[in-house]
Amino acid sequence: MKTAFITGITGQDGAYLAKFLLEKGYAVHGGVRRTASMNRGRLAELGIENEIQYHDFDLLELSNIVSVIDEIKPDEIYNLAAQSFVAASFRQPLLTSELDALGVLRILEALRMTGSQARFYQASTSEMFGKIQDQIQSEMTPLYPRSPYGVAKLFAHWITVNYREAHNIFAASGILFNHESPLRGQEFVTRKITLTLAKIKHRNANILELGNLNAARDWGFAGDFVQGMWKMLQHKVADTYVLATGRTNSVRDFVTHAADALGFRLAWEGDGVNETARDRSTNRIVVRVNPAFFRASEVDTLIGCPAKAERDLDWKPKATFEELVEGMASADNDRVSRGCVLF
Ligand code: NAP
Ligand code: F7E
Numbered sequence: 090m091k092t093a094f095i096t097g098i099t100g101q102d103g104a105y106l107a108k109f110l111l112e113k114g115y116a117v118h119g120g121v122r123r124t125a126s127m128n129r130g131r132l133a134e135l136g137i138e139n140e141i142q143y144h145d146f147d148l149l150e151l152s153n154i155v156s157v158i159d160e161i162k163p164d165e166i167y168n169l170a171a172q173s174f175v176a177a178s179f180r181q182p183l184l185t186s187e188l189d190a191l192g193v194l195r196i197l198e199a200l201r202m203t204g205s206q207a208r209f210y211q212a213s214t215s216e217m218f219g220k221i222q223d224q225i226q227s228e229m230t231p232l233y234p235r236s237p238y239g240v241a242k243l244f245a246h247w248i249t250v251n252y253r254e255a256h257n258i259f260a261a262s263g264i265l266f267n268h269e270s271p272l273r274g275q276e277f278v279t280r281k282i283t284l285t286l287a288k289i290k291h292r293n294a295n296i297l298e299l300g301n302l303n304a305a306r307d308w309g310f311a312g313d314f315v316q317g318m319w320k321m322l323q324h325k326v327a328d329t330y331v332l333a334t335g336r337t338n339s340v341r342d343f344v345t346h347a348a349d350a351l352g353f354r355l356a357w358e359g360d361g362v363n364e365t366a367r368d369r370s371t372n373r374i375v376v377r378v379n380p381a382f383f384r385a386s387e388v389d390t391l392i393g394c395p396a397k398a399e400r401d402l403d404w405k406p407k408a409t410f411e412e413l414v415e416g417m418a419s420a421d422n423d424r425v426s427r428g429c430v431l432f
Contacts, residue, residue: 094161094207096120096146096196097169101272102212104131106167106315111140113319118161120146120170130432131272146170148192154199158207165322167210168196171242174276175216178238179385189241190248197252197260208259208322211249214242215266215307215333215391227394228264228329235386246329253327261321266333266393269413270311271420272432278340279308279417282347284430287421289375290351297375300382302341302364305390309334310408310416320402333393334406343414344376350418 093110097103098119107117119141121129132138144157148170158166171189172178178185193211200209218226219235234240246262253260273280278299288294309332317332341357344366348355354369355376366376398404408416424430 090114090116091164092116092118092161093165093167094118094120094157094163095167095169096148097171097212098141099128099131100169100173101131101270101274101311102169102268102315102318104135104137104272105270105312106169106318107132107141108135108137109315109319111137116142118142118144118163120144120157122147122170128432134272134431148188148195151195151199154195155203158199158203158205162205163207165210166196166200166207167212167318168193169212171212172238174274175236175238176276176382176384178236178241182237185237186241186244189238190244193245194248197248197258200258201252201256208327209249209261210318210322211245211260211262212318213246213249213262213264213329214239215264215331215393216388217243217246217264218391219388221390225335225392225394226331228331228397235388236384239388250329259322259327261324261327262329263318263321264329264331264393265314265317266307266309266331266391268309268311268314269417271417272311273417275432279343279414280421282344283414283417283421284425286344286347286351286353286375287418287425290353290422291425293425296377297344298377298379298382299340299344300379300384301387302344302378303339303389304387305337305339305392307333307335307337307392308343308410308413309406310413313406313408317398317402317404320398320404324402328401330398330402331393331395332398332404332406333395334410335393335395336410337390337392338410346411346414347418348375350415351422
């Protein structure tokens, strides 16, 4: 039986990855930071809350990272822990860098200091492409991050490559494009859209306020992407891979599809900050722009090329954009109608 240690196990990807590894017969250990309230709702929703061995873990604390690795002696470490919300990184750039940049270096140093032979996965991100230098982004595309989050993740990516080359650590970096699911945090735009529209439908909210409707992302399903993480650690050599769907859609497209799935009939009207969407059946405005959600510097559009992962890892995303949106809308419709939105 192999042993895996997942940092960030309480987050979206951590939950899906834990389920996937448990099904493969792994002993799964999870790192959780101390908080005043329990936050294992995603693991509970997947029915695996009690199948995981939990360890106190914080990216800020080197001694803690060393002792956890010493105690578990994992075969594989998946570093998914991060301050992952781009908008928050503009307000908390130092904290974001401590966690998302130096936190990764702390784990790599812990691996070096303990002489652990664990294979290491780093959760890198398409946010590193930022102001895109190629129309379609691949492992060869120059990086140009546009937020403190993107800059911190860029450091983490390169320090992972450096420890691979300098210290012979099996350290893989997955440059993952946006991946979403019914377990996505409510602050991210996809989940904000499906949850708020479901609430409007059930008369628990009046309006969905969004920022940049023109932003376009390559959106995939998180359940597909965690399988790619695992494949990177099964490969004969550690490397860097892009995981993406190769298709891009705007925030406006996402709203339109989610609204359709929930039974609204939207008509878009106006331009720029005055753009709105009216529900034709009730004649009510249900979506409007609020500039408070604009970013100080924006990533306008992303679209990834997953050809290397397809070729070397035999990885391909399965869910389509439409299936993703419908799945998220349906899950939030159920939760709101049951009055049970736990995360
Ligand atoms: P998420 O839902 O925000 O989960 C982040 C996890 O990190 C949570 O478990 C959180 O714990 C934990 N964490 C935060 N600060 C920590 C600290 N100081 N010490 C230890 N743990 C800490 O993120 P996700 O969407 O699952 O993403 C997983 C990883 O992939 C992240 O590194 C993210 O930056 C990266 N990524 C995500 C995407 C995407 O589209 N989802 C794409 C590319 C890369 P709490 O539950 O206590 O908050
Ligand atoms: O924004 C626009 C916003 O916050 C997507 C993280 O997982 O993926 C995620 O980062 C787009 C941006 O995700 C709202 O301006 C419009 O252009 O859902 P998001 P993100 O910033 O792409 C990457 C790959 C990661 O690595 C990150 O960890 O949507 N947008 N209106 C809005 N975004 C939000 N959150 N809220 C709005 O009201």
